[in-house]
Amino acid sequence: MARMKFLCDAERCIECNGCVTACKQENEVPWGVNRRRVVTLNDGVPGEKSISVACMHCSDAPCMAVCPVDCFYRTDEGVVLHDKDMCIGCGYCFYACPFGAPQFPQAGAFGMRGKMDKCTFCAGGPEKDNSKEEFAKYGSNRLAQGKLPACAEMCSTKALLGGDGDVIANIFRDRALKRGKGAEVWGWSAAYGKPDQQQAPKGAKS
Amino acid sequence: MISARKLVVAVAALAVAAGLAGCGETEQVIVYQQGKYQGKPDTRPWDNEPGANTTSKWTKGDKSSWESAIRSRSQSQNEYVRVGG
Numbered sequence: 362m363a364r365m366k367f368l369c370d371a372e373r374c375i376e377c378n379g380c381v382t383a384c385k386q387e388n389e390v391p392w393g394v395n396r397r398r399v400v401t402l403n404d405g406v407p408g409e410k411s412i413s414v415a416c417m418h419c420s421d422a423p424c425m426a427v428c429p430v431d432c433f434y435r436t437d438e439g440v441v442l443h444d445k446d447m448c449i450g451c452g453y454c455f456y457a458c459p460f461g462a463p464q465f466p467q468a469g470a471f472g473m474r475g476k477m478d479k480c481t482f483c484a485g486g487p488e489k490d491n492s493k494e495e496f497a498k499y500g501s502n503r504l505a506q507g508k509l510p511a512c513a514e515m516c517s518t519k520a521l522l523g524g525d526g527d528v529i530a531n532i533f534r535d536r537a538l539k540r541g542k543g544a545e546v547w548g549w550s551a552a553y554g555k556p557d558q559q560q561a562p563k564g565a566k567s
Numbered sequence: 568m569i570s571a572r573k574l575v576v577a578v579a580a581l582a583v584a585a586g587l588a589g590c591g592e593t594e595q596v597i598v599y600q601q602g603k604y605q606g607k608p609d610t611r612p613w614d615n616e617p618g619a620n621t622t623s624k625w626t627k628g629d630k631s632s633w634e635s636a637i638r639s640r641s642q643s644q645n646e647y648v649r650v651g652g
Contacts, residue, residue, distance in 0.1 A: 363634045425595055434604040435597050437611055437630075444607045487607045490615050505612040507623025507636050513644065524641035525634070532645040539647065 364420075364439035365482050365504075366526035367513065368533055369413045372540075373520035376401055376411040380512035380521050384415070387483065387511035388500025394464040396480040397512055413512070413521045416441065416462035416480035424454035424463060438504065439526075440482040445498050448476040482523070483510040 376399050384390065384397045397415035418441045425433035425441065432447035433454075454477060455463040468475030485502030488495035495502060503510060513523030522529040602608055613633035617624050623640050625632040642648045 363637060421595060431605070432607075434607045434609075435595060436604060436609065437597060437599060442607075442609070447607075484612070485609075487604075487609045490610045490612070502612075504637075505610070505615045506618035507612075507621045507625065507633070507640065508618075509637070509640055509644075516644075519644050519646060522641075522644050524644070525638055528638050528641045529644070532641070535645070535647060 363525040364527070365418060365484075365524065366439070366529065367413075367415065367417060367482075367510075368522045368526075368529050370520045370522070370533060370536070371410045371412050373518045374399065374411040374413060375518055375520070377517060379515055379517055380413045383511040383515035384480070387503075388481075389496075390478070390500065391466045394466050394478050396462075396464065396478065413516075414460055414462075415512070416458075416482070417460055418480075418482055423457035423459070427453045427457040429453060434487075436484065438484075440484045440504070442481055442484060442486050442499075443477065443479070444487045445476045445478075446487075450474040450476050452477075480510075483508070 378399050381395065381397050381399060385395075388396065390396055397413060399411055399413050401409055401411040403409045418435075418439060420439070422433065422435070422441050424443075425435070428443075429451060430447050430449055432444045433441060434443070435441050450465060450468075452463075452465065452474060455461070455465070462479045463477045464479060465477055466475040467473065481499050481502075483501050483503035485491070485495045485505065486499030488498060490505040491502050501511070508514070510523045513521045516522075522532060598605055599611070602610065611630070613625060613630045614628055616627050617636075623636040625636045
């Protein structure tokens, strides 16, 4: 079963914010909401590292656990989505999320919070696929078109990988072994490997 | 006759039990029935016709063919396959 995941290669990310722009453009995300953003550690210091962050579509999602109206659901392909018709904009999911993924557009006067908005892995939401209603509420549904998230497909250095967790972990592992660096990165089966791939090839650097 | 101390212990035990009950967490299962995920209506991606503007092709309603289409598209992120390593 496909289990959709993102994996960002900090050795490759050049902080161009192309993923952020691609997401904004693809989903027409409102002003003030960033479904994806690039975080840089030790900015300006030689050896700085950048990583692109959005909803990680957790296998045991804390947002889903704390939502008082149970508006979240996980799809068969492992994407965590939510129903904006049920969301009350309470913000519990924002406090629960370790990645700061849930975003809240301003709605009405006095800076009132609107309904939560977050990365959908370009999988739309609980509306008819690729309908106007779905696009207006949740953005583009690329998975239903046989495409991958715009951020990952647009990444110029292919630092951000998106797709079936096992497939992108294999791509990353192959890359890390070829360049001999970065295998220590966290990530799905990149960290643990499949049973038949736990033995690294001879001569590979750690 | 129940002593006051026993009563306090019993009430405390009840309070602890009630408090711990709030720490429970329901298992996050995926149930897709009659076009709904736990009451939220959604269509699965493989239940759509392949788009005209994409290279991914699959048979409508066939999950495995959609998955293989997505897997092969994922390889476009692998430059060792794309341009040769």
